[in-house]
Amino acid sequence: MGIGMLSHRTDERVSYLIARANRIIEDDLSLRLQSDGLAVEQFRILRTIEQDGPQAMGELATKVLVEPATLTKMIDRMVSEALVFRLADPKDRRKVKVALAPAGVALSKSLREVADAHEAHVAETLFPGAMEAMKRILLEMKDR
Amino acid sequence: MGIGMLSHRTDERVSYLIARANRIIEDDLSLRLQSDGLAVEQFRILRTIEQDGPQAMGELATKVLVEPATLTKMIDRMVSEALVFRLADPKDRRKVKVALAPAGVALSKSLREVADAHEAHVAETLFPGAMEAMKRILLEMKDR
DNA sequence: CTCATCTCAGGTATACTGAGATGT
DNA sequence: CACATCTCAGTAAACCTGAGATGA
Numbered sequence: 576m577g578i579g580m581l582s583h584r585t586d587e588r589v590s591y592l593i594a595r596a597n598r599i600i601e602d603d604l605s606l607r608l609q610s611d612g613l614a615v616e617q618f619r620i621l622r623t624i625e626q627d628g629p630q631a632m633g634e635l636a637t638k639v640l641v642e643p644a645t646l647t648k649m650i651d652r653m654v655s656e657a658l659v660f661r662l663a664d665p666k667d668r669r670k671v672k673v674a675l676a677p678a679g680v681a682l683s684k685s686l687r688e689v690a691d692a693h694e695a696h697v698a699e700t701l702f703p704g705a706m707e708a709m710k711r712i713l714l715e716m717k718d719r
Numbered sequence: 720m721g722i723g724m725l726s727h728r729t730d731e732r733v734s735y736l737i738a739r740a741n742r743i744i745e746d747d748l749s750l751r752l753q754s755d756g757l758a759v760e761q762f763r764i765l766r767t768i769e770q771d772g773p774q775a776m777g778e779l780a781t782k783v784l785v786e787p788a789t790l791t792k793m794i795d796r797m798v799s800e801a802l803v804f805r806l807a808d809p810k811d812r813r814k815v816k817v818a819l820a821p822a823g824v825a826l827s828k829s830l831r832e833v834a835d836a837h838e839a840h841v842a843e844t845l846f847p848g849a850m851e852a853m854k855r856i857l858l859e860m861k862d863r
Numbered sequence: 864c865t866c867a868t869c870t871c872a873g874g875t876a877t878a879c880t881g882a883g884a885t886g887t
Numbered sequence: 888c889a890c891a892t893c894t895c896a897g898t899a900a901a902c903c904t905g906a907g908a909t910g911a
Contacts, residue, residue, distance in 0.1 A: 585766045590744045592857035597741040622729040669886045669892045705856045712849045713736035813868045
């Protein structure tokens with residue numbers, strides 16, 4: 576294939592390669608969360624609320640990359656596990672906010688090092704020497 | 720945050736940003752496949768077999784990023800739709816290969832332009848001016 | 864016999880859709 | 888009244904796991 580030629584192989588498409596990278600990355604994170612009995616999405620829910628405070632269901636769904644209806648069931652489970660609780664938004668009572676319960680706060684703090692180790696592993700294993708470039712490109716994409 | 724400081728925000732982690740990019744990309748592809756009644760994984764199955772020839776179940780599962788047990792059911796459905804068929808591998812009769820049926824060949828060919836348009840859209844919308852850099856980094860990751 | 868490959872079955876969690884309830 | 892937000896219910900598909908069948 577000459578210079579400037581575009582590959583048309585599926586396994587050399589950026590869209591496929593990102594799906595593959597994501598699969599590898601989530602498998603690794605999933606493994607690290609196993610001892611806590613957490614799924615990747617639950618991890619994101621806890622970390623997001625700890626960082627940004629109580630979140631409306633809609634915004635939280637967008638941030639953790641799931642559908643609103645799916646988030647409703649996830650939060651149901653996490654409420655029953657006493658990790659989070661729902662509360663009304665006084666400014667707009669259509670909204671339902673989700674906040675961390677004490678157990679959720681403690682768990683989320685302990686997840687910081689899991690997150691750090693995971694990110695470091697991704698940098699070393701998948702993108703050695705290219706993590707900064709990757710991050711720059713992805714951050715430029717951030718607000719499409 | 721100073722120069723050289725690492726962000727510890729979840730939404731600035733490469734692992735999260737890749738998950739988010741993947742979500743956006745697959746949503747777009749999913750939309751483009753709607754008129755054909757195809758799921759993203761079915762698209763990948765057809766394209767992979769067209770490019771690389773009949774594939775063993777195990778290898779195909781790896782390439783399309785699903786579990787072997789899941790692929791079995793997917794192929795069941797696609798067989799009943801006359802898109803693919805199973806055949807024995809004479810060299811190793813433990814293996815079951817999957818090949819394109821005539822309808823699958825025709826469909827896969829028509830998917831080429833969908834794939835091209837999709838990839839072009841990703842390049843323009845998500846990574847303007849950075850598609851080549853992104854691809855280079857991802858290809859280096861390819862065979863971890 | 865050991866290992867590899869694939870299929871199957873049961874249980875759990877998610878995606879999707881549209882409908883319904885509540886509030887702006 | 889139109890619209891936004893969330894929840895709920897039904898269906899489909901995916902994951903996970905371990906067990907089973909077949910063959911190298």
